[in-house]
Amino acid sequence: GAVVSQHPSRVICKSGTSVKIECRSLDFQATTMFWYRQFPKQSLMLMATSNEGSKATYEQGVEKDKFLINHASLTLSTLTVTSAHPEDSSFYICSATGQGADEQYFGPGTRLTVT
Amino acid sequence: AQSVTQPDIHITVSEGASLELRCNYSYGATPYLFWYVQSPGQGLQLLLKYFSGDTLVQGIKGFEAEFKRSQSSFNLRKPSVHWSDAAEYFCAVGASDSSYKLIFGSGTRLLVRP
Numbered sequence: 001g002a003v004v005s006q007h008p009s010r011v012i013c014k015s016g017t018s019v020k021i022e023c024r025s026l027d028f029q030a031t032t033m034f035w036y037r038q039f040p041k042q043s044l045m046l047m048a049t050s051n052e053g054s055k056a057t058y059e060q061g062v063e064k065d066k067f068l069i070n071h072a073s074l075t076l077s078t079l080t081v082t083s084a085h086p087e088d089s090s091f092y093i094c095s096a097t098g099q100g101a102d103e104q105y106f107g108p109g110t111r112l113t114v115t
Numbered sequence: 116a117q118s119v120t121q122p123d124i125h126i127t128v129s130e131g132a133s134l135e136l137r138c139n140y141s142y143g144a145t146p147y148l149f150w151y152v153q154s155p156g157q158g159l160q161l162l163l164k165y166f167s168g169d170t171l172v173q174g175i176k177g178f179e180a181e182f183k184r185s186q187s188s189f190n191l192r193k194p195s196v197h198w199s200d201a202a203e204y205f206c207a208v209g210a211s212d213s214s215y216k217l218i219f220g221s222g223t224r225l226l227v228r229p
Contacts, residue, residue, distance in 0.1 A: 006158075032215055043205060043219045044159075093158055097215050102166065103149070104217060106158040 003027055004096050006107035013084055013114055020080045021110045023094030029074040030096035034104060035067075038091040050077050084114040117142050119208050121220035128196050129228045136191040136223050138180075138206030147209030148189040149217065150180055154202045162204075165189065176200070201227045 003026040013019045023033060032051050036044040048064075050056040050071035058064045066088075068080040077096075081088050091111050095104035118141045128134050140146055147166050151159040163174025170182040180191045189206060203222050210216035 004158075034216070041224075043221045046216060049216065091156075095159075102147075103161060103164060104215065106151075106160070108158040109156070111156065 002101075002105045004030075004094065004105045004107040006092075006094055006110050008110060009108065010111045011113070013112070015085055015114055016083055018080055018082045019084055019112060020078055021092055021094075021112070023077045023079070023096065023107055025075045025096045025098070025105070028096075028098045028101075028105075030077070031074065031099050032097050033071055033077040034095045034097075035069060035077075035079050036093045036095070038093060038109075040091075044093060047079075081112065084112070086114045088112065089114045117146075117208055117210065117218050119206050119218055119220035121204075121206055121223050123223045124221070125224040125226060127226040127228060130198050131195050134191075134193045134196045134200070134225070136204050136206075136225070138189045138191065138220060139187050140189065140206075140208045141187065142208055145184075148180075148182060149207040149209070150174065150178070150189070150191050151205045151207065152176075152202045153205065153222075159205065162191070196225075196227055198227045198229065201225055 005024045007022045035047045038044050047062045048056045048058045050069050052074050056069035071077040093109045095106045097104050120139045149164045150162040153159050162178045163172045165172045165182045205222045206220040207217040
């Protein structure tokens, strides 16, 4: 149980375009979802926390207008990178937790490359 | 502020040898502590977690970790490493504000010599 999927696993987009990444909890209701960014050979940096039906809470230094997060249902959260630039190229990982859970369940990640 | 330190950027061990990965945390109360493993290009898999109780925690894949409050440490150990254990290992502490947030260490890359 407690499976989290991400789609797509890899995406390449051109500079200036927007790209959407989906995070789904497959077998539980995710009351809270988290989005992380990971640069090569570095740790995970939390970007934002989203609770179902509420606006996301962004970490300091993360541009909310650039990284749009929507958590419209208990099984789906989306991260949209708007007007992407090459410096947005990174590995984006989501995680989810449900009511009563004591850990986060991580998705497999999405590799974004902006050309 | 809470923080997690993994002092070893990378460690190389021979297959069959024992392993210890270090993790130190800074936290005011009893922390929630986690160890995750990440294979290249993959998400994170939980190895084990500590919330309370027995300070020696058993995890998956033969891993264990010991919580030592006096040393603010939560080191990960395995008695005999397998080549498939080569990966990146992250220690994390749960945030104190009940937000379920995790604060990650910088990670330790484990290389296994045949």
